[in-house]
Amino acid sequence: MTVTCIGKLNIDMFFPVSEVHINQNHISKQIDISIGGKGANVAVALSKLGIESHLIASVGKDEFGIFAYDKLLEFNVVPHLIKQPKNGVRTGITFIVVDCNGNNTMFNYLGTNILLSKQNLSTYKDLLTNSDIVFLQAGLCEDILEYLIDNKATIFLEYTERIDEKLVAGVKYASLNEHELLYVSGKDDLDSAAEHLINIGIEHIFVKLGGKGSMYISKDERICEQPLKIEPIDTTGAGDSFTAGCIYGILNNFTHKETLIFANTCGAITCTRKGTTEAFPTIEEVNNFKIA
Numbered sequence: 001m002t003v004t005c006i007g008k009l010n011i012d013m014f015f016p017v018s019e020v021h022i023n024q025n026h027i028s029k030q031i032d033i034s035i036g037g038k039g040a041n042v043a044v045a046l047s048k049l050g051i052e053s054h055l056i057a058s059v060g061k062d063e064f065g066i067f068a069y070d071k072l073l074e075f076n077v078v079p080h081l082i083k084q085p086k087n088g089v090r091t092g093i094t095f096i097v098v099d100c101n102g103n104n105t106m107f108n109y110l111g112t113n114i115l116l117s118k119q120n121l122s123t124y125k126d127l128l129t130n131s132d133i134v135f136l137q138a139g140l141c142e143d144i145l146e147y148l149i150d151n152k153a154t155i156f157l158e159y160t161e162r163i164d165e166k167l168v169a170g171v172k173y174a175s176l177n178e179h180e181l182l183y184v185s186g187k188d189d190l191d192s193a194a195e196h197l198i199n200i201g202i203e204h205i206f207v208k209l210g211g212k213g214s215m216y217i218s219k220d221e222r223i224c225e226q227p228l229k230i231e232p233i234d235t236t237g238a239g240d241s242f243t244a245g246c247i248y249g250i251l252n253n254f255t256h257k258e259t260l261i262f263a264n265t266c267g268a269i270t271c272t273r274k275g276t277t278e279a280f281p282t283i284e285e286v287n288n289f290k291i292a
Contacts, residue, residue, distance in 0.1 A: 001251045002052045004127055006144060007039020007137035007158070008113040009057035009081070010092035011064045012276055014236075018100045026097070035071045036094055036276050037113065038137040038158055041237055044075045045244030045266070045280040051251065054078040054131070056124055058112040064091035075277060080127075082120050084112040102232035102271065118143040128153050133173075133247055138163055145170070156247055159184055159197075169201030173250065175243045177208040190215075194222075204256075206246045206263070208239050214264055216256040225260035228268040237276035242267035244280070265289055 014032040035044070043055040055072060059065030059081045068091060072079040092111035098104045118141065121128065128134055134153040136145060138161040145163065148155055149170035156173040160180050174197065178190065185193035190207075194217045197205055207215040213227040245266035249259030265286050273279035281289070 002054070002131045003043075003046050003133045003135060003247060003251075004054040004056065004124070004131040005039045005043040005046070005135040006056045006116075006121075006148075007042070007135070007140065008037030008092060008110075009035060009040040009055065009059060009068055010037040010094045010108070010111075010113070011067065012036035012094050012096055014234075014275060015095065015097045016099075016274070017097060020097055020099055020105060032275055032278075033067075034275060034277050035068050036096075036237070037092060038160075038240055039135070040068070040072070040077075041240035041276060041280075042135050042137075042158070042244050042247070043072070043077045044277040045237075045241050046247060047076045048280045049244060049248050049266075049283045049286070051248060052078075054080060054127060056080045056082070056116075056121065058082050058084050058116040058120070060084060060090040060112045062090050064093070071277075080124060082116065084115045086112075086115060089115065096236055098234050098236065098274070102234050104234065104236045113140075116144070117141050118147045121147055125151060132251055135243075135247065142167060156243075156250075157202075158243060165200050168197075171202050173204045173206070173246070174202050175206040175208065175246055177210070177239060181205075181207055204250075206243070206260070208242055208267075214242065214260050216260055218256075221256060223257050223260060225257065225264055228264055230268050230272055232271040234274045234279065235271050237279060238267040238270045240276075241270040241280050245286075248283075262286065 015028040047053040137158040187193040245263030269281040
């Protein structure tokens with residue numbers, strides 16, 4: 001089973017603090033540096049679950065691009081990193097401040113992420129068409145989605161931004177949270193929003209509801225699954241871990257309920273650890289996870 005991820009790749013810098021106050025100086029006793037961005041996160045999370053995982057992303061000609069490449073190899077992700085030639089544009093960076101309750105505040109420099117385009121993908125046509133699923137995050141050039149549809153890829157979209165709905169009709173799977181569902185649909189309630197996306201053409205929708213659990217929605221089925229009760233340490237990356245869990249369930253022919261349970265567990269375990277990519281669970285950890 002092979003999944004190719006297309007999306008953002010950032011250098012994540014984590015600053016743990018007790019509380020966050022505007023206009024005050026904050027002292028952090030440690031800093032953790034790793035890779036992040038939805039594209040990289042889902043690729044790493046899938047790899048840790050035992051899926052052959054590839055990442056197509058943009059980096060700058062800088063030390064962070066080299067760091068990202070080496071980190072992906074550490075996580076057994078196959079890196080396909082495009083070094084953008086534009087001078088002065090660096091690899092993306094995200095500063096993440098995490099308080100003692102696990103809440104996070106992020107500051108993002110998009111950098112070379114915004115330069116990824118349809119033209120960059122032609123080299124990887126065979127990889128994309130032969131992948132069981134291609135994961136794509138919204139917020140990149142829409143012509144990337146158009147390229148994937150034209151090449152008949154099976155697309156799993158992280159639907160966080162509005163996209164031309166004619167293109168969305170070519171998406172088989174989508175994942176998003178409650179706020180994003182209302183935003184991209186332009187509707188005021190979950191039922192109307194979900195119905196709108198189904199009518200557009202998306203066949204399978206996975207909705208992240210945070211403390212309320214998760215939902216699966218299709219034309220013929222609607223399933224709600226309760227969250228796992230845990231004490232969160234850091235919620236960063238939990239949604240991406242959930243998405244990877246959904247893709248794992250699809251690839252392994254889980255029922256939709258089984259997929260939600262598995263994905264909820266992936267997200268919950270991630271919340272009990274600091275960081276993002278380092279916090280994603282292995283398949284053994286998911287299968288053996290028990291609530292204290």
